[in-house]
Structures are given as structure tokens and as C-alpha cells.
Amino acid sequence: MNWTAQDIPSQQGRRVLITGANSGIGFHTALELARHGAEIILPARTIEKATAAADRIKQAVPNAQIVPEVLDLADLSSVRAFAERILRLYPQPSLDLLINNAGVMAIPKRQLTPDGYERQFATNYLGPFALTARLFRAVKPVSGSRIVIVSSSANRVGRIDFENLQSERRYSPTSGAYAQSKLADSIFAIELQRRLTASHSPIIATAAHPGIAITNLQKSGPGETSLLNPTRIMTALLKPFFTHDASHAALPTLYAATAPDATPGGYYGPNGFQELKGAPAEARIPRMALDPAIAARLWQVSEQLTGIEFPIA
Template identity: 40%
Template sequence: MSHWDVRRLPPAEGKHFLITGGNAGIGYFVAEQLAGTGATVILGSRDPAKAEAARASIRARVPGADVRHLRLDLADLSSLEASVDALRLERLERLDAVVCNAGVLLDQPRRQVTGDGNELMFATNHLGHFALVHWLAPLLMGTPGSRVVTTGSFTAKSESLDLDDLQSTRDYRPKRTYARSKLAQMLFGFELDRRLRAAGSTTLSVVTHPGGALDSLTPARPPVHLPTTGERLRALPAGLLLHGKEAAAWPAVRAVLDPSVRGGQLWGPRVFGIRGLPALEPVRGHLADTELAARVWTASSALTGLDPSPPSGPRPARSAPVSPARE
């Protein structure tokens, strides 16, 4: 691997990067760091006001940054084609990377569903990105060397999936359902790369995870993030084991920019996988299960009516999604 300095990123003028959930949290810092390379950064966000606040914050730190907003609601599958069409209306001719970062973690004991009838965390964290990559495929595959960077979770490594109950209809527990949604998304990232390689595509699919990230260890970015002095002081002991969201963004940023990164790799923090500089990690356990990944792909395609597989010929037509009740 080449030497990598998180504070001195390579220039990327002329490139275009889309970050889902780029208006807050880890996604904000991915966007801020990529904006510093001279690239055009597109914040995928369903809230225009929050996106505008993030744009203002990035421009205050990166003078002249080209930061745009794309309205994107991953929980609403029917809206995603129109969102991608909006990129085309702006005459965007290339997309060098999409960072599939947006995610929701609920703490309520009550299971929630989207308008499509899908469990909210599974729909937002996994199915929405699965569908988004399908609609972005012409732009991505028309850009030589483009990348799909999937942000997973450290907690997903120790989870398992019930293929007969992917959406936790029988035994819903918020944290476990979140981890399972992230495991499904990471498996998608690895399976996508296998399909890209089989099709001879130059597009890469890379999986990352941020380790253990705390708001209280995250540097202030008003008005996007304003930790109090008390919060920061109380979090200092945790800084021995965890890190803030600025550092948590480093694996995804490296996966986007580093020319030595290869498809099918997993990148995370160097120190025990929970903090520190970005480093290459082994892919093992459930993450290395190719049969499981293929079955999750098939189930996701049935639920969305879409298939992001790179075509050898014309892209397949959209089919009707399967009702969640038939899952």
C-alpha cells in the first residue's frame, strides 16, 4: 500500500463525488475532506435546510469549494429515479464515486416501516442504497475507474442474517436490526464488486467502516455540530479507545481517493478496528460468505424490483417489487 497522509490528500479537480447523508455526522466530514481536494462534492440529503448549513460550513473551511445538494430520500424507493434524473438535468457527465454513507439508527422499541412497507432501518441503510446504485450505474460505469464506497459498521461483523426474516418482523430489537441492515449493505458491497469484475467493468466496489465514533469527540462545525465544553471534557477518557467523526471519515475518504485501493477490499481504523488511521482489513466470517451475499442480493432485488448488476448488454427493465408480506 502507498503512503497515505490523511491531512494531505491528493488533488481531485474535475472529479465528482456524491455522499449520501453528507449533511451531518460522518458523511459531513467525508464531504468536507473531499471538498478540500478541489473535487465537486454533492451532498445527498432529504433536508434542504440541513444541506445548506453543511454547504456553508464546508465553504467556510474550504474557500471556493464546489459543494452542491441533491435531494435524496433513501427510505422512499419510488423517489430515487427522479433524484438521479436531477443529476442528469444538471448535465453531470461523470460520477467518480458514490459514498453510500447515510444511515439511521433508531432507539425506539416499536418497529417502524416506510411507505413501501419495509422496515425503516433496513430500507434506508440497505435497500435505498441498493436501488440508488442501480439508477446511478450508467453514470458510474461511464466514468473510467469510478468507485462505489459502502460504509458499513463495526457492529455488523458480529451479527448474522436470518434470510427468512431480513426485516425483523418476528423479533425486532433496534440495535440488532441496525447491525443486520449494515451487514446486508456490506455484503452488497462485496457482491457488487464480484459482479463488476465478472462483467469486466473498471468500476470498483469498496467496503469501509468507521470504527467507534462519538459526537463528543468530534470537532465543532457550527451550525452542523456544536458539542459543549462539558460534553468534550466528559468524553476525553473515551478518546483512548474511540475517536470522533472527523477521523471516522478517513477510511471512506481513502477508499475514494487512494489509487492503490482495489475492489472487494475492506478498510477501517487501524487500532483494533475501532480508532486511528485507515488500514486494510481481512474479509472473513459472514462478510466472506459469497453464497450468503448472493442470496441477500436476490432478496434485495425482489424487494426493490431493481438489479444493480452490471449488464453485458442493455440494462434489464424494472420489474415489480415483491410485497414485504411475501418475503
């Protein structure tokens, strides 16, 4: 399969909400969906960032319909306020596609959100869980509606440690907190599909990971202020062989979001060596992500931490 953005079906008349679309992979995801006719709700942490991204898309797609909004996934009060605004603006089920794309990566020192949660776990997982729960009734209950969760190949080294979800006992920026948050995303996508299937919902949940792309996510990681940082030097040397740009890295998400062949509960990533780069294809799912008992427990804990009941009916 050599699926490209040209294979995206028409999105005319479809309304898409995508988080983290003001830059990087999310921006290119939104740009391609706009090119294919979708209306885009584009939230960012400030209205200035959202508006600037909307203007960039409109430069490339003059007729694009973009709705800038404000959302900070690390702050559950912001998630609640944003969801309430969307539900007021669109009182009937009107979302065809919800893409949970926003994330942070490898924060050098443990940080807490306004709710007291570790920032990577909160931004990458709890915020998307809460947003999906609050906006689930806004998703059209019809065939073709999708909820997409963007994970990471780092989920392979992740482990859900229910005794250390907030990294309060130990904190490891990448292989610990980040990998755990992205494994939680994969578990969420699969468990969401289990519940959608059990309730006979026509909505499907899919997931994707972008492989390795050099974006703002990596540039904000540890040690990037030093020109002699070994990680930075190694990245520069290996970049042409093992990474791709943000526009290509967006393809697995776009496939999960639009391809007619994408399956309920499917997980997609690049088809190249170690899923680092390449065209979209089925990706390897970590064994822990397939465990129903872990998924059920994580769902229950997530409801408790966010204070939101999330029944699928």
C-alpha cells in the first residue's frame, strides 16, 4: 500500500475537530482535510496561535472553513469550558471526525498541571479522554463518524503503572512518563472501540502513530539549547535515513481518519523500517494495549481522575 494524501476521499460537508493543529503534524493533518473540503475546528492554547494557524491554512486553501478556538488539554477546566462552547455552537450532533492529536514530549523535569497531574500524562492522555467524553454526544451517531487517537511508537516501551501514573515515585521523561501516556492512548482507542462495538454504535475508533518526524515536539525536548548536545548531533546525522517531514508523518493519522479500508480499532503507522517512516500501514500494537482487564481499570481510573463518567450508549 502506497497511500498518499491524494487518496483522501472528499471531506465536503464534514466537520472535523482536531487538537494540536496549530503546528507540526497536526497542522498538516488539518491542512489536508481542509484541502479536501472539511470544515475544521482548530483549538490551540491561545486564540492567537489558533488564528495564525487558520490564516496559514487559508493562504494555501482560500475557501477553507476554519474555526479558531482555545483549549489547553493539560487543564481540565479548559477542556470543560471548550466542550461547553462547542456544544452551544453546535447543539445537535454535528462532528463527523474528532482527532485527538495534541501532545507534549520528554519534559525534562516533572511538572504538575493545575489539577495536580503529571503534565505529559495529563496532556497526552487524560485531557483527550476528558475531551472525548464531554464531546461524545456531539459526534454524529452514523456510519462514517470516527474518533482518532494519535499515539506514538514509544508506546512499545511504555508500561501502565497504576501505582505511579503521575510519576510521583519516579520520573523518567521519555521511556517513563511519555511512553506511559502514549501506551494509555493506545489502550484508550482499543477500549473505546470495544465499548462502541458492544453498544452497536456506528461510530468507530481508530489510532495512529507518525513514526519519527522532527517537529516542535522534539525541539522542545531536553537539552536542545546546547549545540553540542549528543542527542541533537545524532539526530542531525540520522535524520535523512530514519525520519520524515511533518507532512508525511501526518499520513497515518489521515489514513486512520478517512480511509474507507481503516478498520474499527485499527492502528496505523509508517510501513518502513521499524515503522520510523514510510507510507501508512497497519502498525504493531503493544501486548499490554490488548489486555481488557488493564483497559477496564484504566478507564475507571480515568473517570475518577477527570471527574467525568463516560458511558457509551
